[in-house]
Amino acid sequence: MVSINAGPQPDPTARNTEVPTSELAASGEQRSTSKRPGGRSARVQEQVLTATLALLTEREIDTISVADIAARANVAETTVYRRWGSRTGVVSEAVMKMTAANNPPPRTGSLAEDLMTLAKQVAMLIGRPEVRRLLRAVYALSGDPEIDEARTAFYAARFAIARDIVEQAQQRNEIGTDIDSDDVIESLVAPMYFRVLVSGREVTEEFVERCVRDTLLLFAGK
Structure with missing residues (x-):
C-alpha cells in the first residue's frame, strides 16, 4: 500500500498564539477611540491662551513679554x-x-431684546480686568502697528455680531433697511466704553438699560 505524505502534522502540545481576527479588530477600535482629540498642539494652544489671560489680569499689556x-x-x-x-x-x-466663548450672538427674535442682551454682554466683557488692560493699551499705544492690529481684530468681532442683529431686525421690519448696522452698535456701546476708559465710572444695570432705550428711540422710533 502506498502511503500519502500529508506534510508535517501539528503538535498537539503546542500553544496556539494566533489572535482571532475579531479580537484584533476590537483591539484596534479600542486604541483608536482612546486617542485624545486635538493632540498636543491643541493642548499647547490652550495652555498659552490661558496663561495669557491670567497674566492680563495681573499686569498691563506693555509689561508682559512673550518670555x-x-x-x-x-x-x-x-x-x-x-x-x-x-x-x-x-x-x-x-x-x-x-x-466668543462668553458672548454667543443673541437670537431672541426681538430687536429690543437682542440689543439688551448684547449690551449686557458688552458691559460684562469690558468689566473684566484683562479686557480693560487690553483696551487701555489699545488707546495708550495707538499708532503701534501691533496694537492697531489688536484693536481692529477686537472691534471687527464685536461689530460682526451687531450687523447680524440689525439685519435680522430689518428682515422683521423692526428697523429701516437704510440704517447702517455699525451706527446702531456705536450708539449702543460707545457710552459704556466712554465710562470705562475715560470717566472711570461703573457701567451699572440702569446705565445699560438707558443705552438700549436711547438706541431704540434713535433708530427704531420707540
Whole structure:
C-alpha cells in the first residue's frame, strides 16, 4: 500500500498564539477611540491662551513679554512665536476666544431684546480686568502697528455680531433697511466704553438699560 505524505502534522502540545481576527479588530477600535482629540498642539494652544489671560489680569499689556507668556504656559518661546508671531498676536487671540466663548450672538427674535442682551454682554466683557488692560493699551499705544492690529481684530468681532442683529431686525421690519448696522452698535456701546476708559465710572444695570432705550428711540422710533 502506498502511503500519502500529508506534510508535517501539528503538535498537539503546542500553544496556539494566533489572535482571532475579531479580537484584533476590537483591539484596534479600542486604541483608536482612546486617542485624545486635538493632540498636543491643541493642548499647547490652550495652555498659552490661558496663561495669557491670567497674566492680563495681573499686569498691563506693555509689561508682559512673550518670555513671560511662555514661562507661565510652560512652553518654549519659539512655540509662541511660531504660532502667533508676536505678543500682540497671542493677546488678541486670547481675548477673542474669551469673547466668543462668553458672548454667543443673541437670537431672541426681538430687536429690543437682542440689543439688551448684547449690551449686557458688552458691559460684562469690558468689566473684566484683562479686557480693560487690553483696551487701555489699545488707546495708550495707538499708532503701534501691533496694537492697531489688536484693536481692529477686537472691534471687527464685536461689530460682526451687531450687523447680524440689525439685519435680522430689518428682515422683521423692526428697523429701516437704510440704517447702517455699525451706527446702531456705536450708539449702543460707545457710552459704556466712554465710562470705562475715560470717566472711570461703573457701567451699572440702569446705565445699560438707558443705552438700549436711547438706541431704540434713535433708530427704531420707540
